[in-house]
Amino acid sequence: MNEQVNLFQIEGQGRIAWDCFKSKDSKTPNKERYTFFCLPGMGDLRQQYRFIGPLLNEKLPATISTLDLKGHGDSDASNWTEFTPKAVAQDLVSFVKNVATNEERQGKLFWLETHLLLLR
Numbered sequence: 758m759n760e761q762v763n764l765f766q767i768e769g770q771g772r773i774a775w776d777c778f779k780s781k782d783s784k785t786p787n788k789e790r791y792t793f794f795c796l797p798g799m800g801d802l803r804q805q806y807r808f809i810g811p812l813l814n815e816k817l818p819a820t821i822s823t824l825d826l827k828g829h830g831d832s833d834a835s836n837w838t839e840f841t842p843k844a845v846a847q848d849l850v851s852f853v854k855n856v857a858t859n860e861e862r863q864g865k866l867f868w869l870e871t872h873l874l875l876l877r
Contacts, residue, residue, distance in 0.1 A: 762831045765824075765852055771833030773848060774825040775856070776803055778810035785818035790864035792857065793821045794849060802830040820861050824852065 764772040780790070793813065795806045803823035810821040825832040826845060838844075849868065 764831075765856055767827070767848055767851060770838060771827060771836040773827060773833075773852065774803065774831035775852070776806075776810075776823045778814050778819075778821040778823075780814045780818045780820065782818040787860045787863040788865075789818065790861070791817050791819040791867065792861040792864050793819060793867045794853065794857075795821060795823045796826065796845065796849065796868070797823075797829070799826065800829070804830070820857075820864075822852070822857070824849070 763775050763777070765775055766772050782790075791813075795803070795809075797803060797805050803825045806821070806823040810823060813819050813821055827837045827840065827848065828834055853862065853866075
């Protein structure tokens, strides 16, 4: 499979892979549209949202951006200086400022992050 990967450059570091699902509803005003930024938990990939993205689009006027964490999935594996929660939040803010359109930023913004907890 030769699938194109969207990559966002974090200044002075590596690139983060991301996908986007957009609702076909063009009648809803921008301020009433939803924009979701979905981050997987450590060890997971953005593809875990492959089912919820299209489902949200069926139910809501929404844009859903799914991102890999730095060093995971199709994101660059090297050139990262920090892996802290604060650094991940800064990456997301940078993504929103530089990739999300003005129309997407005018709507209702949500950040979804999931974690997998394994109990033995």
